[in-house]
Amino acid sequence: MEALTGQIQFINELEKLKTVKRRNLTLDNQRPENSAEHSWHLALMVPILSQYSASAIDQLKVMKMLLIHDLGEIYAGDTWLYDQSNQDETYQNELKAFQQVISPLPTGQQSELLALFTEFEAQKSNEAKFAKVLDAIQPLTNHLYVSNEKENPDQIKVSMVLEKKAFIKEYAPKLWALVEDTIKASVEKGLYEEA
């Protein structure tokens, strides 16, 4: 049962993702959302929104991808979408951290999870693209629903949001109107600067 020992070590390691703080908030005491509950939210959005993917997708694959996509943050921390630092360096750090997190697993499971992680980053497959759509929509809808009025400490502008979310138009065109409406309502709530 050597495999099981490593699998439980991995399962224990997952506890740490519940301590990785994101920029988004939660409803109750406006604490920062953590990457574990964010990943749960995304995985559950798969069966709810998959009909809007531009291409056919394997739901199980998208779900697994989203459940593990932030595990590198256990050692590398969360990177804010509007952070201007070196993105390639950020990814290399997360990849290294991810490999460390999965290292107690049997080699077959390590290979499967690593393949899902790098596939998400590569953004070539239909599953990776739709996973990215969900990962881009949840923070938008969360921000509008959860944040207090006029909460825009970093002076985020509409143009910056539109630039970051533009790919949704191609990967899930039927969700683009939602993105535009959400941004518009967020501007009315004072969460983004118009411009």
Add this chain to the structure above:
Amino acid sequence: MEALTGQIQFINELEKLKTVKRRNLTLDNQRPENSAEHSWHLALMVPILSQYSASAIDQLKVMKMLLIHDLGEIYAGDTWLYDQSNQDETYQNELKAFQQVISPLPTGQQSELLALFTEFEAQKSNEAKFAKVLDAIQPLTNHLYVSNEKENPDQIKVSMVLEKKAFIKEYAPKLWALVEDTIKASVEKGLYEEA
């Protein structure tokens, strides 16, 4: 796009599960684990431990089941495993709450999620049984890994734990030694009373 409006309403409603507190703790500041991050943990355990299920399972189905199994708590609250109150009443309350949570969704999606929820409760299918195994193992391993020494405010006894977890012996016999070892180590840490 009336369907999408309801789907986003449901996705917003999910924010509330991040505020439902469980008895288990998290690593950082020993705050209570919430039901959203607990559900993420379970869903990710599916591909890691499915080889130990006594019967063949559809991983996607188990994953969806675990992602939604606590949604009734959004209005009904979490019920502690060792709570002695009327279990049928607890389930009826959670079922009612679950139906309220999914009510903004298109009818086809409501039916699918309700079927998964009631299948989990019925404990007849292989998927429901294995989902219950994971839901019973995660709080055990979490408690041993996360809790401080001698943390047993409710004087939980080994016999109570063994009674609640006994079904694992049948549904995933290869995981039973893990359960026994975890309980033994937890007793040594002062988390359960020997008896």
